Amino acid sequence: MLPKLVIHNSISLDGSTTGFEANLEIHYKILSSYLPDAMIVGSNTAKTGTQFFCEKIPAEEESDFQKPEIQxxxxxxxxxxxxxxxxxxxxxHVFRRSEYSKDVIVLVSEKTPEPYINYLKERNYEFIRTGADxxxxxxxLEIANERYGFKLVVSDSGGVLNSILIEQGLVEEISLIITPEITGxxxxxLFRSLEKSGIQLELLRDEIVEKKYVHLVYRVLKE
Incomplete structure (x- = not known):
């Protein structure tokens, strides 16, 4: 069974995910209000995001090779x-140390390099291997539901992964925080690699946040 999937993102008025400074406090406050079991992120977005967690990548320590104790x-x-x-x-280890994460589960494919798989195993990371290329x-997501009991997953990622999620009909809701800025x-x-057109949405909620931002929530209507 598939978990419920919500796309959550902060965008400019003209639909961009870059070229402006998002309010991360509001972004993650609204995201956490969903109480998701897991957040799904693409590797490029995650790599870019390391700059928000640390100015310089720290060296690994012995504790980074162990699963964290989760209450x-x-x-x-x-x-x-x-x-x-x-x-x-x-x-x-940067993500494993994050105050926003219980721990990391990595999604890989059959063609993922074996040295990387060994890297994950040596550090006791859970991983799900599915897909050829x-x-x-x-x-x-089906495995994540069966193996870990995930009922709600929120995508906090960029345009490529979000486009894939929509293309495959996996998204139930889209949550957008509109920043009053035009990037040009x-x-x-946000959906730059989406080839499918005519996707219909139903507005579920609209809210003004701190007299500056607008939070919109849409349901994705199934065909």
């Missing part, structure tokens, strides 16, 4: 990071 009342979400090419090798996201040519469209 039953820990409200934080797991992070599902899709990384079929293994570009986060040497960086995974790229991660089969649908199957990975330097912007990067």
């Amino acid at each position: 039953s009342d820990d409200p934080r979400a797991y992070w599902l990071i899709a990384d079929s090419k293994g570009i986060l090798e040497g960086l995974m 790229r991660v089969n996201v649908r199957h990975a 040519r330097k912007g990067t469209n």
Whole structure:
């Protein structure tokens, strides 16, 4: 069974995810209000995001090779990071140390380099291996539901992964925080790699946040 999937993102008025300074406090406050079991993130977004966690990548320590002890009342979400090419090798401990994450579960494919798989095993990271060349996201989410009991997953990622999630009909809701700024040519469209058109949405909620931002929530209507 598939968990419920919500796309959550902060964008400019003209639909860009870059070229402006998002209010991360509001972004994560609204995201955490969903109480997700897990957040799904693409590897490129995760790699870019390391700059928000640390100015310089710290050296690994002995504790980074062990799973963290998780209390039953820990409200934080797991992070599902899709990384079929293994570009986060040497960086995974940054996410494991994050105050926003219980721990990391990595989504990989059959063609993921074996040295990267060994890197994950040596550090006791859980991983889901599915898909021939790229991660089969649908199957990975089904496994996450069966193996870990994830009922609600929120995507906190960029345009590529979010476009894949919509293309495959996996998204039930889209949550957008509109920042009152226009990025123009330097912007990067949220759904820039989406080839499917005519996707219909139903507005569920609209809210003004701190007299500056607008939070919109849409239901994705199934065909």
